[in-house]
Amino acid sequence: MSENILFISESSEEAASGSQLTLGLDDLILTKGMATSAGSKMLAGFKSLFDARVYERLHEAGCAVAGKVNIGEFGIDLLGETSHFGPVLTAEGQLTTAASQLLANGSVDAVVGLDVNGAQARAAALAGQVYLKPTYGCVSRFGTVAVACSGETVDVSACSTEVVQQVLDTLAGHDDADGTSLPESECARLKSANSEAAPITQVKVARGLLATADEATQQLIEAAIATLEAEGIAVSDTAPETDKLLSVANLAWNILMCAELCNNVNRFEGMKYGYHAEKCQSIDELYTKSRTEAFGSLLKTAILYGSEVLATNNYDRCYDKALRIRRLVLEALTEECAGGTALLLPACAKRAYSLAEVEANPNLAFEENRFTAPAAITGLPALVAGGVQLLGNAFSETALLRLGAVLSSANLAGKEA
Amino acid sequence: MTAYETVIGLEVHIELATNSKIFCSCTNGSDADPNTHVCPACCGMPGMLPVANREVINLGMTAGMMLNCDINRTTTFDKKSYYYPDLPASYQTTQWFAPVAVNGHVTIETPEGPKDIRIKQIHMEEDAGKLVHDNLTFTTLVDFNRTSVPLIEIVSQPDLRNADEVEAYLERLRTLLRFAKVSGARMEKGTMRADVNLSVRPAGSQELGVRTEMKNMASIAAIRRAIEFETARHIDAIENGTEELVQETRGWNDDAGTSFSMRTKETAGDYRYFPDPNIMPIVIDDEWFDRIKASLPQLPEEKLEHYMAEIGLSEYDASALTQSRAFCDCFEGAMAAGAAAKDAANWIITNCAGILNKRGMTSDELPVPGSALGQLIALVDGGKLSSANGKRLLETLFDVAERGEAIPEDIAAFAETEGLLNSSDTGELEAVVAAVIAADPETAQAYRDGREKALNPLFGACMQQLKGKCDTQVLRELLIAELNKG
Ligand SMILES: [Zn+2]
Numbered sequence: 001m002s003e004n005i006l007f008i009s010e011s012s013e014e015a016a017s018g019s020q021l022t023l024g025l026d027d028l029i030l031t032k033g034m035a036t037s038a039g040s041k042m043l044a045g046f047k048s049l050f051d052a053r054v055y056e057r058l059h060e061a062g063c064a065v066a067g068k069v070n071i072g073e074f075g076i077d078l079l080g081e082t083s084h085f086g087p088v089l090t091a092e093g094q095l096t097t098a099a100s101q102l103l104a105n106g107s108v109d110a111v112v113g114l115d116v117n118g119a120q121a122r123a124a125a126l127a128g129q130v131y132l133k134p135t136y137g138c139v140s141r142f143g144t145v146a147v148a149c150s151g152e153t154v155d156v157s158a159c160s161t162e163v164v165q166q167v168l169d170t171l172a173g174h175d176d177a178d179g180t181s182l183p184e185s186e187c188a189r190l191k192s193a194n195s196e197a198a199p200i201t202q203v204k205v206a207r208g209l210l211a212t213a214d215e216a217t218q219q220l221i222e223a224a225i226a227t228l229e230a231e232g233i234a235v236s237d238t239a240p241e242t243d244k245l246l247s248v249a250n251l252a253w254n255i256l257m258c259a260e261l262c263n264n265v266n267r268f269e270g271m272k273y274g275y276h277a278e279k280c281q282s283i284d285e286l287y288t289k290s291r292t293e294a295f296g297s298l299l300k301t302a303i304l305y306g307s308e309v310l311a312t313n314n315y316d317r318c319y320d321k322a323l324r325i326r327r328l329v330l331e332a333l334t335e336e337c338a339g340g341t342a343l344l345l346p347a348c349a350k351r352a353y354s355l356a357e358v359e360a361n362p363n364l365a366f367e368e369n370r371f372t373a374p375a376a377i378t379g380l381p382a383l384v385a386g387g388v389q390l391l392g393n394a395f396s397e398t399a400l401l402r403l404g405a406v407l408s409s410a411n412l413a414g415k416e417a
Numbered sequence: 418m419t420a421y422e423t424v425i426g427l428e429v430h431i432e433l434a435t436n437s438k439i440f441c442s443c444t445n446g447s448d449a450d451p452n453t454h455v456c457p458a459c460c461g462m463p464g465m466l467p468v469a470n471r472e473v474i475n476l477g478m479t480a481g482m483m484l485n486c487d488i489n490r491t492t493t494f495d496k497k498s499y500y501y502p503d504l505p506a507s508y509q510t511t512q513w514f515a516p517v518a519v520n521g522h523v524t525i526e527t528p529e530g531p532k533d534i535r536i537k538q539i540h541m542e543e544d545a546g547k548l549v550h551d552n553l554t555f556t557t558l559v560d561f562n563r564t565s566v567p568l569i570e571i572v573s574q575p576d577l578r579n580a581d582e583v584e585a586y587l588e589r590l591r592t593l594l595r596f597a598k599v600s601g602a603r604m605e606k607g608t609m610r611a612d613v614n615l616s617v618r619p620a621g622s623q624e625l626g627v628r629t630e631m632k633n634m635a636s637i638a639a640i641r642r643a644i645e646f647e648t649a650r651h652i653d654a655i656e657n658g659t660e661e662l663v664q665e666t667r668g669w670n671d672d673a674g675t676s677f678s679m680r681t682k683e684t685a686g687d688y689r690y691f692p693d694p695n696i697m698p699i700v701i702d703d704e705w706f707d708r709i710k711a712s713l714p715q716l717p718e719e720k721l722e723h724y725m726a727e728i729g730l731s732e733y734d735a736s737a738l739t740q741s742r743a744f745c746d747c748f749e750g751a752m753a754a755g756a757a758a759k760d761a762a763n764w765i766i767t768n769c770a771g772i773l774n775k776r777g778m779t780s781d782e783l784p785v786p787g788s789a790l791g792q793l794i795a796l797v798d799g800g801k802l803s804s805a806n807g808k809r810l811l812e813t814l815f816d817v818a819e820r821g822e823a824i825p826e827d828i829a830a831f832a833e834t835e836g837l838l839n840s841s842d843t844g845e846l847e848a849v850v851a852a853v854i855a856a857d858p859e860t861a862q863a864y865r866d867g868r869e870k871a872l873n874p875l876f877g878a879c880m881q882q883l884k885g886k887c888d889t890q891v892l893r894e895l896l897i898a899e900l901n902k903g
Contacts, residue, residue, distance in 0.1 A: 030463065030464040038463075043463075048457075048462070048463070048464060049457050049462065050457060050464065052464065141466060142464070142465075142466055143464040143465075144464060145463045145464060146463065146464070146466075146695075149694045149695050150694030176468065177466060177468065178466050178695075179466060179467060179468050179469065179695055179696050179697055180466075180694070180695060180697060259689075259691060260691075260694065262498075262689075263496055263498050263508055263689070263691070266498055266500070266506070266507035266508055267461045267463070267505065267506045267507045267508075269500060269507060271502065272460070272461065272505065273462075283502060287500055307689065310498075310689035310690075310691055311687050311689065312687050312689075315690075315691070319691055
């Protein structure tokens with residue numbers, strides 16, 4: 001078994017003395033100094049001409065960035081297994097991500113990444129770490145490698161809710177260079193200084209999705225319910241119509257994600273930068289060979305799928321329908337989460353995944369993402385803590401994190417046994 | 418023998434006269450040295466996000482209103498995917514689902530009277546880069562200066578029937594868009610290009626024939642030749658079965674005078690349009706709509722009418738001025754600064770136009786604002802500046818603009834520093850007059866003897882010594898008085 005590669009490039013700069021935090025940046029976040037590869041052979045060693053906004057903000061806040069963290073190719077896989085630099089395994093031989101491994105071994109205090117398809121949410125749930133995907137538009141995506149722009153957000157992983165909040169305080173804010181960035185007044189609602197945030201007093205369990213998870217995961221959710229009830233939180237179930245919409249959210253997300261990905265990675269054709277196939281006789285051959293040789297098979301599957309759903313003959317029944325489902329899911333979840341309510345659901349269907357299992361079903365990421373797609377497709381914030389996921393209304397981050405602190409300290413995994 | 422009718426629709430691409438590109442802050446200037454107006458965004462590097470330039474949307478709305486279109490109050494940008502070396506991101510951002518303007522019309526003059534050509538839509542999009550082929554080394558270089566330069570595409574309905582109508586339509590578009598300062602719309606500069614969609618059918622038939630599209634036509638003369646050739650080719654195919662017509666995109670080789678197949682419908686790519694999630698839908702509220710509406714210029718024919726009926730210009734002067742928005746602006750500005758209409762018109766039509774012509778500039782490039790011309794005319798009328806030096810001053814103002822400097826606000830002060838103002842010192846004039854008479858007593862005597870024409874050489878000699886810097890009226894009076902004394 002080969003060695004885990006956690007950083008694909010490391011910072012040459014010394015951490016400033018008295019640094020606030022030491023961080024890792026995932027491999028979709030561009031930096032001038034360190035190579036950014038998007039986990040792909042296509043971009044291996046690529047150096048950006050500019051820094052991502054989140055890197056600038058962290059730098060200004062006195063954080064030290066230790067290096068670029070290994071991820072799966074363009075961030076769309078299950079747990080980083082498609083990385084050009086190889087998968088990352090725990091001591092027990094289970095799949096995890098480089099970010100979770102770095103947090104677990106204490107190399108970094110937090111990892112800031114770009115969430116595309118839930119890989120880090122799953123990894124954080126498996127490792128019992130804290131993970132936050134903030135409200136869409138509250139953290140600038142300027143300088144992140146575009147994959148599925150309509151749903152991807154900058155995310156934060158750490159070992160405690162306090163550190164996640166501290167990083168979020170630095171990252172949240174308006175940016176003119178990102179046309180989807182929300183006004184400063186709305187971004188500011190994510191910060192710890194926002195004391196007016198209504199606490200979460202009620203939790204609804206997404207029973208439909210929960211039923212598709214394994215026994216251990218269901219028990220974990222039951223343990224979370226018990227802990228929340230003990231805290232005086234009212235627990236009920238989501239409406240059946242909501243369950244129905246949640247059950248198709250990932251089908252719609254797969255369509256949107258693959259379509260946008262297909263379009264966004266078109267620019268990587270082997271000509272201007274990145275991997276360049278040798279001995280080609282024509283430009284068409286260069287494009288084809290470069291992409292054939294540099295892209296992995298899961299990415300190729302996504303590209304073909306995305307290309308198909310955008311074809312003129314399929315647009316209405318695939319892409320356009322997915323946009324309609326997105327709107328319906330958003331409406332349903334906004335209503336469910338009104339008045340200080342959060343949805344409780346797993347982040348993945350099992351408590352561990354082996355490499356062999358993923359190799360046997362390479363498309364697992366497009367099935368397992370049924371638990372993370374609701375947040376991706378709606379842009380609503382999602383928190384993973386204590387191995388379970390809470391999804392809230394826009395700008396409910398501080399309230400989610402307060403509840404997350406309770407779940408984190410409750411040792412749910414211990415209670416479930 | 419069957420009579421045939423040619424059915425033509427045009428897609429006209431027009432480069433917008435904005436300062437910066439459509440989705441990044443690079444300068445909009447494709448004439449510069451290759452790859453000098455580029456950034457990671459317009460070079461298709463990862464990580465950059467598009468930020469829509471508001472000025473582009475203003476100009477798109479302006480064009481829509483000038484062409485009598487409905488403005489979509491929510492307009493969106495969409496992505497169009499295809500691979501080509503001049504398209505760095507491998508997609509073009511354009512408008513597919515909700516273009517800025519729809520359902521308009523343009524009226525042209527035809528021998529049968531005025532005719533409305535319907536406009537299907539106007540959409541905004543980014544231009545691609547430029548490929549430079551070197552046939553000696555078999556290499557191709559790419560210039561990304563033009564990448565992301567804003568364009569509008571004006572799509573007409575198939576309402577045109579012959580080359581004359583096409584020419585009239587293009588001329589009318591050009592005039593309207595230049596008047597509204599949307600674009601210079603110059604085919605010879607590549608800021609206006611047309612795709613010609615053409616089919617042929619028996620006269621009187623309601624069905625359309627097989628349509629071919631000729632891409633990127635860059636001159637009206639070439640369009641005329643291409644329409645003639647394609648029409649003949651279609652009729653020949655229909656009548657004699659020389660070939661089977663297929664719906665296809667064709668190129669036009671103007672040197673050879675023939676069209677050639679580029680791609681047929683079967684081999685045409687699927688562009689996989691979808692809304693760009695990075696550009697939020699643009700909502701045009703009443704305030705914005707009204708502001709653009711209020712900024713629309715008078716149409717050239719309205720100005721012509723106004724200049725003749727209310728200002729009293731001759732038809733010749735009025736129509737010369739209304740060829741150009743810059744001429745009209747300068748004329749109206751000069752009048753606002755106090756110049757008489759006839760004087761202002763003369764200075765523009767004769768002197769300004771002469772300098773523009775000499776420098777190879779178009780009338781739209783007139784760099785002198787009306788306020789400056791008005792002041793200049795006042796100086797000449799007030800005897801402070803000779804007419805010849807007035808022309809010199811005008812040339813100097815062109816030079817100032819050419820150096821990229823601002824035209825001075827105070828023209829009198831500028832003329833003073835340039836040393837062009839008339840000498841206000843009558844002592845100097847008297848001395849010159851005395852010296853000239855003393856140097857040529859014979860001519861002076863001839864004048865005194867009644868030969869009035871003898872005044873001219875003496876006057877010329879004075880002007881030469883004064884380098885033209887004097888009020889000619891005052892000089893003439895002084896000279897006559899001095900001669901009559903002796
Ligand atoms: Zn640029």
